[in-house]
Amino acid sequence: MHLVESMAYTGATPWHGLGNRLPSNQSIDDWKKSARMDWDIREAEVRYITGENGICVVNAFPDQKVLYRSDTKAPLSVVGKRFKVVQPGEILEFYRDLTEVGGFELETAGVLRQGRKFWALAKTGQSTMLKGRDRVEGYLLLATACDGTLATTAQFTSVRVVCNNTLAIALGSNAGAVKVPHRSQFNPDVVKRQLGITVSTWDPFVARMKALVECPVDPDSVDGLLRRVLTYPTPDGTGVVVNEQAYKVARALYDGAGKGADMKSARGTAWGVLSSVTEYVDHHRRARSDDHRRDAAWFGVGAQIKQRAWDEALKMVA
Template sequence: MHLVSNMAYVGEIPWHGLGNQLSPKQPIEVWARQAGLDWTIESADVRFVASSTSGSPNNIGSIHAFPEQRVLYRSDTKAPLSVVSSRYQVVQPREILEFYRDLTEVGGFELETAGVLKDGKKLWALARTGQSVSLKGRDEVNGYLLLATACDGTLATTAQFTSVRVVCNNTLAIALGDSAGCVKVPHRSQFDAQAVKRQLGIAISSWDGFMVRMKALVERKVSDAAAEAFFQRVLTYPASTGLPAPATNDSAIKAAHALYAGRGKGATLPSASGTAWGLVNSITEFVDHQRRARSDDHRRDAAWFGAGATLKQRAWDEAMKLVA
């Protein structure tokens, strides 16, 4: 079963083949309709039926309220989404798209995908920033800004710069070292789109810094022994994950090494072959496309927001040590 409930996209057909294809530069209103984001999250009191004490089967008992909690549900289908505390601040589907209105109308950004996961529990939009670099003339990487939220407690509202390497459609969060590339707004706080944009800096400077680092990775040649050591470091899971001792994932190391050694998309490009950039991209491709998961959707969810994103960050951090 697909986690994707609704989606709209511009350009290439996405990883799962689902969604409504739009022509470029559509207004936000069209995106809302086609991406399935044209509804609101409503809330209601939690009520429960206390069982009757008389023992009579016809006596259904009394209805009571539980004021500390609210039920969130969809305005269109009335489908329940979650039960949250009364202090929970909802971010509406429309707010996800509205975040991009000024960016697309005057900032040169262009929405590329938006949609609904898990029947409305998770919502996202992804826009190209217009920033791009071509490494060694042939390896193109584009800048994106992702905004996602969830109303089931699994994700704070997250705005994050990310990059996509065209040759393999891999996503790598733009690692800035100072976390300026990601802003998380917990649901106990009000989501203020303009404040988030100020915090992100929606800045050229973040992309420039990322580009400098990417180019350094491209120039850093790596020996076979150094490559092997890199994969061991990235794919050895620490003892703190409930395991008594650090665990090396041998099958993952083998798979990532094969991608690096030529099997990966773009692995033979001059920018990636035998370089630290190639090491990073082998982990990214492994996480985005090959890591064991219940489905492609679950893998994508983890690659953007979960354990996969953590692995990609670890690969980036280890690669940066090679060029330090």
């Protein structure tokens, strides 16, 4: 089952093979049309019907409102009256000045879960080469949901080109993301200032990646990191246990099965261990579909696993 309802992209065909392919450097308006993000979210009162003896009465519930699509009139969610809607088009408009004068280039954008979630992802123009062959590129992801499952989230992300693995780029104390809850108004200019959209974010991240590349690891250290990171809660919620299946897959990826595992940057290094976890989460972790896996890798449990792996890997070079 696909979570993606509609999508536009440039470059290589995306993970699920769907979507409308665009030439490079298209306008924001073209992206809205091709990604089918050119509709609005509208609001209506929540009403319910009561009655007896053949008499029906329509009642209003003023503390809640229904959100629905302007194009199909399909319902999206019921939310509190203070819920601030972010429109699909606003996600793409966020990138207008960044693409026109900032050197960013949109790569994917689309709609998930029948319109309940939507996103756009753009290259920042920043990249680095580790040990001469292992290219990592910088991206900026912006996403939101209208059903309460996701705050409007702006997230710097890196992509290791050889395996298309993604990893959040930490921004100081905010764990790599600026999140605007739906009880607050989304202000794109404020978010951009909070992100600090400059090379100042990218350069420290590159320095840490290079430190991981230069950090040799022994088999016991590899096992320890994977077993600390690849866990799941016990049924009673009092602790965690190692996910042995996940451990076996990630260990095999590290030992040579992973894409780029034989590169000088990854073989026998902390960067290689981290890459085995990110490849597991992005491409091998059990999920109902590739879309569900990607959704979790960007916003859910998968993203949390990758953050833990990043934190643990950095301890090796501390």
